[in-house]
Amino acid sequence: MPLAPTGELVARAVEDRSAVAAFNVITLEHIEAVIAGAEAAGAPVVLQVSENAVKFRYGRLLPLARAARAAAERAAVPVSLHLDHVQSDELLRQAPGAGFSSVMYDAARLPYPDNLAATRTAADWAHSQGLYIEAELGEVGGKDGRPPLDAHAPGARTDPAQARDFVGGTGVDALAVAVGSAHAMTTRTAALDHALLKRLSAALSVPLVLHGSSGVPDAGLVEAVAGGIAKVNVGTALNIAMTGAIREFLAAHPEAVDSRKYLSVGREAMALEVRRLIAVVTGAAGAATPS
Template sequence: MALVGTGELIAQARAAGHAVAAFNMITLEHAEAIAQGAEAAGAAAVLQVSENAVKFHGGRLSAIAAAAGAVARASTASLSLHLDHVESVNLLYAAHPEGFSSVMFGASKLSYGENVKSTAAAVRWGHERGIWVEAELGKVGGKEGESPLDAHTPGVRTDPAEAAAYVAETGVDALAVAVGSSHAMTERTAVLDHELIARLRAALPVPLVLHGSSGVPDEEIRRAVAAGMTKINIGTALNTACTGAVRAFLEANPTAVDPRKYLRPARDAMAETVAAFLALLGSSGSSRPRGQGA
């Protein structure tokens, strides 16, 4: 079955007043779990492959992209493919031939001027090929290889006026903003700046994206969506569920050697996590199975 475009899912969610969950995958089991959870919730979702995940697979995008696409096409849920946190221009250029409908181009480590220049070029390239482009302004922090970052440090959060100028100069389709969350959090203790989210929503014509959502409590996420967040990125929560299930199985079965024995409960645990986040975002039931008018 045909993949759904990320831009289409985001537009539908924005019009309906809810958010789309975007889940980062590393392995085939991640992709299967995302599809399984979306089907159980009756909701749409985005399958994301990050540049770090591509590096894990030897720097080769083709195999993980083919696996993600195959899982999505076989699913009854509406799923899209998104290439996440891309800093390499060569990887950006690989998005289109590998079937990704959207990409997050990450130039936030650069100076503001260089960020604008690089992102505008990425947007022009993407739009020529029908690719929806997300970018980031502010410092969410917490990614592998980055120094620890306090989300409450002055100057870290996204400024609405600067964000409005950035969107106008680059032409991006969505903006990831720094409002108090951080990547790779294993405890859900982040406190978001909801007043800032509302100001950003009022200042910008494009959807807002929340990165680092695994560390954000349920009520904080609900309030963020109500304030204007449209795309909610989740990665570490799946890895936590996966690793916890594997660890529990191996502790109970120390002589086990067949990976299917522990990858099955790991996949199921990730699927449950996916379904729970989709229910939280209010998007359950928003995606009819394909073949029934979806």
């Protein structure tokens, strides 16, 4: 089916008081696994390509983007393409031509006035191109090898009043909020501030996004969706599933050299995790019926 616009998937999730799952992809195996898992769950899904994934692919967006688009257009459930954690304006401007309907512009590292100004400029341009734009206020932390912020560090949590001003001043369509999760967590021990999340949801008129969801226990994710999260971003959990399955396979088959053997095992493990997260955690199972 044709690519789905991310904005429509998020809007539908808001209407259903649910969330759409968004998975970061690095390889073709990631792409295939996410779509297979979404089809098994009977739910829409967002394929996300981050700026770091583009850097890994020698700085070239199109090879992975075209693979994602080709796979998405053959999926039995709605699939959208989202360009994630973009800091480069040059990369941002490649999004429309590469098939992306949405971007997450990441200026959260900047002081608040600079974040607001840079995001406003990015949002104006994105909207002129028909792109749905997400931004971040506060700092989720843990990205690019940096440790998560201490819970009491400046910027470690999103302030509702500031978030209201930020959304109004930038015109973004969705906001990633810092409520206790962190990127790249390999243990599911993050404790979300659900009281803060409820305050943010009450203060803002745009959908809220949770980054760093791989480190949040299932019960925490379920409560976050009930508290107002409409898009749940997952990346590290897929890499954990893939790497663990490949390690187990190679330990049992030390003679193996055909990469298809262990990559297929890794792909299947990721697909199972995608299905589990969609069906059990976000409650989005059955939101789309395979045709």
